[in-house]
Structure formats: C-alpha cells, structure tokens
Amino acid sequence: MSDKKIRVLIAKPGLDGHDRGAKVIARALRDAGMEVIYTGIRQTPEMIAEAALQEDVDVVGMSILSGAHMALFPKVMDLLRQNGLDDVLVVAGGIIPDEDVPALRQMGIQGIFGPGTPTDQIVNFIREKVQ
Amino acid sequence: MFDQEKLKSLQERRAQWEETTLRKTLDRFPERMARFMTTSGAPVERLYTPLDVADLDYERDLGFPGEYPFTRGVHATMHRGRLWTMRMFAGFGTAEETNARYKYLLEHGETGLSVAFDMPTLYGYDTDDPHALGEFGKCGVAVSSLADMEILFDGIPVDRVTTSMTINSPAAVIWAMYIAMAEKRGIPMHLLGGTIQNDILKEFIAQKEFIFPPAPSMRLVVDTFEFGSRHLPRWNTISISGYHIREAGSTAAQELAFTLADGMEYVRWGLARGLDVDEFAPRLSFFFNSHNDFFEEIAKFRAARRIWAREMRQTFGAKDPRSWLLRFHTQTAGCSLTAQQPENNIVRTAWQALAAVLGGTQSLHTNSMDEALALPSEYAVKIALRTQQLIAHESGVVNTVDPLAGSYFVEALTNRLEQEAYRYFRQIEALGGVIPAIEKGFFQREIAEAAYRYQMEIDTHQRTVVGVNDYVEDRPLTIPLLEMDPQGYERQVARLERVRRERDHERVGATLEALRQAARGSDNTMPYILDCVRAYATLGEIMGVFRQVFGEYREPTII
Numbered sequence: 001m002s003d004k005k006i007r008v009l010i011a012k013p014g015l016d017g018h019d020r021g022a023k024v025i026a027r028a029l030r031d032a033g034m035e036v037i038y039t040g041i042r043q044t045p046e047m048i049a050e051a052a053l054q055e056d057v058d059v060v061g062m063s064i065l066s067g068a069h070m071a072l073f074p075k076v077m078d079l080l081r082q083n084g085l086d087d088v089l090v091v092a093g094g095i096i097p098d099e100d101v102p103a104l105r106q107m108g109i110q111g112i113f114g115p116g117t118p119t120d121q122i123v124n125f126i127r128e129k130v131q
Numbered sequence: 132m133f134d135q136e137k138l139k140s141l142q143e144r145r146a147q148w149e150e151t152t153l154r155k156t157l158d159r160f161p162e163r164m165a166r167f168m169t170t171s172g173a174p175v176e177r178l179y180t181p182l183d184v185a186d187l188d189y190e191r192d193l194g195f196p197g198e199y200p201f202t203r204g205v206h207a208t209m210h211r212g213r214l215w216t217m218r219m220f221a222g223f224g225t226a227e228e229t230n231a232r233y234k235y236l237l238e239h240g241e242t243g244l245s246v247a248f249d250m251p252t253l254y255g256y257d258t259d260d261p262h263a264l265g266e267f268g269k270c271g272v273a274v275s276s277l278a279d280m281e282i283l284f285d286g287i288p289v290d291r292v293t294t295s296m297t298i299n300s301p302a303a304v305i306w307a308m309y310i311a312m313a314e315k316r317g318i319p320m321h322l323l324g325g326t327i328q329n330d331i332l333k334e335f336i337a338q339k340e341f342i343f344p345p346a347p348s349m350r351l352v353v354d355t356f357e358f359g360s361r362h363l364p365r366w367n368t369i370s371i372s373g374y375h376i377r378e379a380g381s382t383a384a385q386e387l388a389f390t391l392a393d394g395m396e397y398v399r400w401g402l403a404r405g406l407d408v409d410e411f412a413p414r415l416s417f418f419f420n421s422h423n424d425f426f427e428e429i430a431k432f433r434a435a436r437r438i439w440a441r442e443m444r445q446t447f448g449a450k451d452p453r454s455w456l457l458r459f460h461t462q463t464a465g466c467s468l469t470a471q472q473p474e475n476n477i478v479r480t481a482w483q484a485l486a487a488v489l490g491g492t493q494s495l496h497t498n499s500m501d502e503a504l505a506l507p508s509e510y511a512v513k514i515a516l517r518t519q520q521l522i523a524h525e526s527g528v529v530n531t532v533d534p535l536a537g538s539y540f541v542e543a544l545t546n547r548l549e550q551e552a553y554r555y556f557r558q559i560e561a562l563g564g565v566i567p568a569i570e571k572g573f574f575q576r577e578i579a580e581a582a583y584r585y586q587m588e589i590d591t592h593q594r595t596v597v598g599v600n601d602y603v604e605d606r607p608l609t610i611p612l613l614e615m616d617p618q619g620y621e622r623q624v625a626r627l628e629r630v631r632r633e634r635d636h637e638r639v640g641a642t643l644e645a646l647r648q649a650a651r652g653s654d655n656t657m658p659y660i661l662d663c664v665r666a667y668a669t670l671g672e673i674m675g676v677f678r679q680v681f682g683e684y685r686e687p688t689i690i
Contacts, residue, residue, distance in 0.1 A: 015250035015266050017339025020380050020466070023579050024586045026690045040688040041339050066250050071265020097505065098608065115470045115503050116599040118590045 006130050008059040011039040011048045013076060016066035021093060021115075025061060028119035029126070034059075045072055049079030052088060058130045061122075064094040070103070077107045089129045093117070132187045142182060153177075170424035171382035172584060173547070179539035187542055192437070196532045200440040202433050202545070203533040204491040205456045210529035214242075215487075216494035217519045218295055220462065222247030222272035223506045224619040226282035229272040232509075233287060239513055240520055243494060244287070244325075245295040247271035248305070253340045255301040255674030258623045267620045270506070271297075275623070276669045278630045280308040281315065290318045294325040295370070295460065295494075300342040302329035303351050304673050307660040310363075314665075324365035326416055326460070329355055330372045332393040332565060335686065336574040338375035342674070345566045347681035351656060352397065353404045356411040358657035367416040369397060370460060376574075377420035378466045380582020383431045384548055386420060388555035389574055391438055396565040398447050408447050412454035421487040422464040423479065429535055430544035432459070432490030437545075438552055461487035462496040468503040472598035473610055476500040481518050488522055489535055495519055501610055508613045572689045579689060627669065634667040642666045643676055650680040 010026045012019055019041055030036045037055050039048065052060050062069075062076065073092065080088060091111035092104065101112050111125050167175045176183075187193075194200055197207030206212060219236050221244075222229045233244055248271040251263035257275040258267050267273055274280055284294075290313070298305040306327045310320045331348040334341040341348065352369065359368035373390035381389070394415065401411050419435065421428050439457035443449040463483035468476045477500045484497045497515040499507035507515070523529055535541045562568040569575075588594040595601045616622070646659040663673050 015254055015262065016270065017334075018378075019339060020378070020582050023690050024380075024583050027579070027583050028586070030690070036690070038688055038690050040686065066266055067269035068250070068265030095504070097612070116596070118600070119586060120590060 006034045006059060006126060007037070007055065007057040008034050008061060008126070009037050009039065009048070009052050009055055009057040010061045010063070011043050011051065012041045012064070013043050013045060013048060013062055013072045014064050014066050014068040015042060016064065016068075017041050018065040018094075019063075021065070022061075022063035025063070025093065025119065025122060029061075029123060032120075032123040034123075034126070045075035045079055048076050049083050049085070052080060052085055053083045057088060059089045059091065059126055062090070062092045062094075064092070064096075067095065069094070069096055070100055073104060073109060074107055077109070089126065091122070091126070093122075132189050133181050133185060138181060138185055141180065145180060145182065169383070169427040170422050171384060171427060172581075172588070173382070173384070173427070179543050181539060183539050183543040184546065187546075192546075193536055199444065199452070199455060201436040201456060203536055205436065205458055205493070207532075209491060209532040210488065210523075211532070214523050214529065215492050215519075216243040216293065217241050217516060217523075218243035218245045218460065218494045218496055219512060219516055220245040220247050220297065220496045221507070221512070222249070223270075223613065224268035224272065224615040225623050226272055226274065226279045227622075228268075228616055228619065230283055230285055230287070232512075233283075235509060236512065236516065237287070237292070239516055241516055243293045243295065245496060246283070246297065248296075248298055249273045251275075252301070252305075252670065253298065255304070255342055255670055255678075257669050257671035258620070258627055260671055267623065268615060273623050274305065274308065274670065275627050276630045276667055277308050277311050277664050278626060278667065279623075280305075280312045284309075284312055289313050289316070290322050293365075295328075296326065297328045299328055299331055299334050299338070299340050300348065301670060301674055302327045303355050303657060303660050304664065304670055306355065307657065307664045308670075311661060311664045320363050322365070323363055326367035326370050327355065328372060328418070329369045330393065330418075332396060332569070333372045333375055333390070335569045335684075336376055336389060336393075337379040337381070337578060338372075339686070341684055341686070343677060343681040344684040345569065347677075348684075349400050349566075351677075353400050353406075354655045354657050356397075356401050356414070357404065357406060357655055359414055360406070360411045364414075366414065367458075368411070368414050370416050370418045371397065372418040374418050374420045374462050376578065377422060377464065379578050380466075380585060381578045382581050383422065383424070383427050384551035385555070385577055385581060387431050387435055387438075387548055388552040390417065390419070391435065391442070391552060392556055392559050392565055394439065395442060395446070398443070402447070408443075408449045409451040409454050412443060412447070412449050413451060413456070416493075417457055417459035419459055419461050419487075419492075420464050421461050421483040421490070421492075423467050423483065425482055425486050426535075426538075426541055426544055427548075428483070428486040429490045430541055430548055432461075432487070432492065433533075433536075433541075433545045434548040434552065435459070436491070438549055458493045460494040460496070461490070461492040463487070463498045465498055465502060468498060468500070469596065469598050470503040472604060473500045473504065473608070475598055476503070477514055477518070480515060481522075484518055485522055485526065485528065489528055489533075491533060501612060504608070505612045508611055510611060570687070572687045575686075575689045630667050630669070638666040639663075639668050639672075643668055643672060646673065647676050647680060650677055
C-alpha cells in the first residue's frame with residue numbers, strides 16, 4: 001500500500017434518515033487513518049456518483065435501511081461506470097437480505113456488511129482491496 | 132426520609148463492611164470487571180443503601196400515584212385499573228395488505244392501532260413521485276390520498292379503537308385524511324381518539340424526516356394543537372418522542388433530556404400563539420424507548436414524569452392537573468435487536484417490555500424477533516403481542532403500583548437521570564434554545580458520539596452482545612420472513628391514477644389554492660388541509676404547496 005491516505009465517500013442513498021450506521025462507519029474509517037467524506041442523507045444516485053467523481057475517492061460506501069437498495073444500487077453502479085470510476089471499490093451496509101447479496105456482488109459491490117459487523121472488519125477489507 | 136442519626140451509624144457500618152466482609156470476598160474472588168456500567172455507559176456501584184438516597188423526601192419526590200409529582204404513575208390504580216394499550220406498530224405495502232394485518236392483530240387481542248407509513252409518505256411524496264423510487268411499501272404502508280386511508284381502516288371501528296400514526300412533517304395532512312375517512316363513515320371528529328406523532332423537533336435531532344425549515348414546521352405543529360384542542364378533545368396532537376433519539380445512539384439521559392427539552396419548546400410555541408397552556412398541554416403525549424438496561428429504563432420513565440410535572444406546574448404555570456401528566460407510549464429498542472440468532476430477540480424484547488410496564492407506560496409496542504432483517508411476519512408479530520399478554524396476565528407485576536419505588540438503586544438512578552437532564556437543559560439554554568442548538572448540530576453531535584462510543588465498546592468486547600461478539604454461531608437463518616404482494620406497486624399506482632382522473636378537478640384546484648393563501652398568511656391551516664383531502668387532493672399535491680411556500684431544509688452534516 002502506498003502512503004497516500006485512502007479516500008472514502010460514505011453515502012446515504014434513498015429517503016431513509018437512519019444515519020447512525022453511516023456515521024459510526026465514517027468515524028471508524030477516519031480513526032483508522034482514512035480521509036472520509038460523508039454526503040449526508042437523502043442522496044440520489046446522481047448525487048452520489050457526482051460526489052465520488054468530484055472528491056476523487058478510492059472507495060464508495062453506501063448505507064441504506066429502507067429496503068430500496070435493489071432499485072438504487074444498480075443506478076449508482078451504472079453512473080459510476082459512466083463517470084469512468086470502474087476502479088472505485090464499492091461497499092454497502094444496512095438492512096440487506098441474504099437473498100439479494102449475489103445480485104449485488106454481480107453488479108460489482110464487493111463488500112456487503114450487515115448489522116453486527118465489527119468496524120475493524122470493514123477497515124481491514126478496505127485496506128486489503130485498495131492498493 | 133431517613134433519620135440522620137441512623138444514617139450516620141449506617142455510614143460507619145458500611146465502612147466496616149467494606150473493611151471486613153467485602154475485602155475478604157474481593158481478596159478471594161475479584162469481581163469480573165473493573166468497572167460496571169449501564170447500557171448508556173453510566174457507572175453502576177456495587178451496592179446501594181439508604182446512604183445513596185439520603186435526601187429523598189417521600190412526599191416531595193415520590194408522592195402518591197395519580198398525584199403530583201406523579202413519580203409513581205399518572206393514575207391512582209395504574210395497571211390494576213386498566214392495562215396499558217397493546218399497540219403494535221404495523222404497516223407495509225398497500226393499504227389492503229396493512230388493513231388485513233390490523234384485523235389479524237385485533238383478532239389476536241391487540242387493543243389499539245399504530246400505523247407505520249412508508250418512506251415516500253413520510254416525506255410527503257405520492258407513490259409514483261420520482262423521489263419515491265424503490266421505496267414503495269418497504270418501511271410501512273403507502274398513503275397518497277384519502278382513497279388509501281379509506282381502505283386502510285375499512286371495517287375497523289375507528290369510533291371505538293384508538294389509532295396512533297407515526298407521521299411527522301406531513302402529520303397535519305395525514306390526520307386530516309383520517310378525520311375525513313371517519314367523516315365519510317358518519318363518525319364526527321370529536322369522537323375520534325388517537326395520536327399523531329407530529330414531533331418535528333426530534334426529526335431534526337435524530338430521525339431526519341424533516342422537510343421544511345424549523346419555523347414553518349413548528350407553525351404547522353401549533354396549528355394542530357389549536358385545531359385539536361377545539362375539535363378533537365380525545366386526540367393527542369403530538370407524541371413527543373425520545374424513541375428515535377435513542378435509536379440514533381443516544382444514552383438514556385440524553386433521550387430523557389432532549390425529549391423533555393423538546394416538550395417544553397412545544398409549550399413555548401403554543402403559548403406564543405396565544406393559547407392558554409391548559410388548553411393544549413393535556414393533549415401532549417410522549418413516546419420513549421425501552422432499551423436493554425432494565426433498571427436504568429425504569430428510572431428514566433419515573434424521572435420523566437417527575438420533571439414534566441414540575442416544569443409544567445412551576446415553569447409554565449399550568450393549573451389543570453392534566454397538564455402536569457406525562458402520559459407515554461413505549462416501544463422496545465429496535466436497535467438492540469440482532470440479525471444473528473433472531474430468536475434471542477424475543478427474550479430481549481420481553482424484559483424491555485417488562486421495564487416499560489414497571490415504569491408505568493400507558494401503551495406499548497413490542498418488537499418482533501425478525502425486525503433486524505425485515506418487517507415482521509405474522510408469526511413473529513404474534514409472539515411479540517403475546518409477550519405483552521404474558522406480562523399482563525402471568526407475571527404478576529401489574530398487581531401493585533410502581534413496585535420498584537423505594538429501591539435504593541432505582542431511586543438513586545431516578546435522581547441521577549433527573550440531574551443529568553437538568554444539566555442538559557442548562558446547556559441547551561446556553562446555546563440559545565432547542566432550535567439554535569439543532570442548527571448548531573449540538574444534539575446530532577452528542578448522539579453521534581454516544582453511538583460511536585457504544586459501537587467501540589462492542590468492538591473492543593467491553594460490552595457483550597450475545598450472538599454478535601460472543602456465543603457466535605455460524606448457521607443459516609431459520610425463521611420465515613414477510614413476503615409482500617409483488618403486484619402491490621402497480622395496484623397502488625393504478626388507484627392513485629384513478630383518483631386523479633375521477634375527482635372534481637376544479638374543486639381540487641380551488642382547495643389547493645386556498646391552502647396556498649392560508650400558508651402564506653397566518654390562518655390555521657388545518658381547515659384548509661381538510662378541504663383539500665376531502666376533495667381527494669393527494670398528499671404530494673398538498674405537501675407540494677407547503678414545499679413551495681415554506682422551502683426545504685438542509686441540515687448541517689455531522690459525523
């Protein structure tokens with residue numbers, strides 16, 4: 001790994017305002033030495049892809065608890081690709097049923113972290129993937 | 132309450148015990164941890180004695196149930212007279228599906244209804260709005276117009292069953308739809324009983340379902356206070372909520388303090404409107420979380436009653452004893468549920484519910500075991516409801532009023548939480564009050580810090596969560612989860628399109644325009660909203676008027 005700090009965008013797509021998890025992860029990543037940009041709540045896929053581009057991030061982490069992930073995540077992935085951000089690591093967390101996981105991996109979301117995941121597991125995952 | 136001489140001798144006796152019996156034990160069997168703490172991270176001592184509540188004055192601090200300061204309960208007989216209302220928060224998919232769930236719950240002994248709305252409804256969008264993409268029916272039921280409300284309550288005796296509706300920014304509109312639904316069935320509004328959550332301050336603080344900036348949001352809330360006090364005497368026009376503050380990660384003390392600070396802010400706004408405090412305060416109600424720490428939660432409920440009674444009587448000069456009462460609904464802690472080994476959640480919920488009952492709750496929702504995974508299945512929700520029935524009829528805890536009063540520990544905790552609440556009140560005041568504190572991100576930062584601390588305690592194993600960081604099993608999920616109608620979205624959108632097509636267009640336009648004028652001026656908006664919903668204007672259209680007049684709020688982003 002290079003000495004450059006890993007840059008992470010933590011985003012909350014959709015309408016739900018449950019931002020406890022997103023904020024805890026944002027702080028944990030920051031405490032682990034990463035640069036963290038938190039979008040705040042109610043972000044559209046367009047806003048997330050735009051922020052990822054503008055902020056030149058290595059990682060996009062999305063948190064959603066409303067159940068709208070199967071509608072919103074594919075849009076974000078398409079827009080990231082259109083913005084030439086194919087190499088950005090995308091991870092997701094929140095309430096995501098097991099049955100949706102294969103499809104999400106298929107569309108390129110590499111890490112999916114459900115409730116109860118220790119924060120250091122997420123930190124380590126990101127460090128391993130971002131070289 | 133205690134004789135000074137006796138306390139002095141007790142102090143000596145205690146020191147002696149520490150030197151002898153305790154020391155001997157500790158030498159042989161050290162305690163399991165260096166520090167014991169509550170779920171909120173507050174220290175817990177080894178032993179509580181009269182020395183820890185030496186200043187307690189029975190009449191001043193506890194009194195008798197049904198009398199000031201209501202520490203022991205708001206009714207003289209509490210659950211001996213009437214059990215709490217068993218009110219399960221429910222809603223998903225279409226109005227038809229949720230209506231069936233309500234009937235199922237009532238059939239199994241539920242005694243009050245509680246509506247969960249979906250995200251688009253909570254944000255004042257119709258189901259087919261582009262902002263609503265993917266969100267239909269996921270977290271609750273979609274209600275876009277009076278037509279949905281009619282189906283939602285079809286066949287349910289709304290003149291006899293009370294209904295609580297968890298709705299905030301669009302509370303006035305959804306309430307108007309409920310009133311209009313009853314009206315169409317020939318039930319006049321003064322007979323309706325229930326609650327709208329309508330607590331916008333905690334939305335800014337924790338739950339984040341705000342739309343408009345604070346001032347116009349508060350104006351709509353006060354409009355409902357005024358309208359309710361004149362026309363719906365049995366309706367709680369607000370449920371001042373600590374629940375979401377706690378779910379966002381706060382401590383028990385923060386939940387208590389921020390909720391009561393919000394309550395007092397609503398009273399100030401009501402007074403500023405020119406209302407008499409006793410005109411609206413009796414219809415203010417509260418909503419708390421019941422988290423894991425059994426005694427801390429019970430103490431929190433007791434402290435809340437005492438603080439509210441004192442503030443209403445002394446600070447706001449309320450004369451009607453009903454204005455002093457802190458009546459509350461409780462929900463067990465959703466954030467304590469684990470996705471791992473979901474059956475364990477039945478047990479967590481049971482003792483959380485027991486704490487709420489021992490704390491003197493007026494109504495209760497018990498979470499279902501599957502709620503860390505999905506909305507509750509019929510199977511899971513029935514067990515959650517049965518949990519309340521078991522407590523009510525088998526545990527024996529309802530047989531006497533406030534049975535934990537006089538426990539040195541519980542009284543000391545009650546006092547401590549009360550003191551912490553007053554510390555926060557002073558801090559909030561120093562920031563210029565609740566709304567300036569929101570705008571400065573004070574509450575959000577306090578809560579985020581507590582949430583982070585809690586997570587770190589779990590990650591570093593200072594705190595054990597069974598099935599998550601200890602006693603872990605790797606086995607597939609075995610409980611059945613809720614499945615929704617796959618055609619629900621199409622059915623809902625078809626209904627919405629039919630409503631838009633078949634209604635009296637001129638009347639819709641005229642009522643919306645009248646509402647716009649009212650919103651721009653200072654009239655109470657409720658009668659105008661009622662006219663709009665009666666004309667089948669949709670939620671999105673009505674909220675659209677307010678969005679244009681009031682603008683939308685963006686919060687400071689705080690990690």
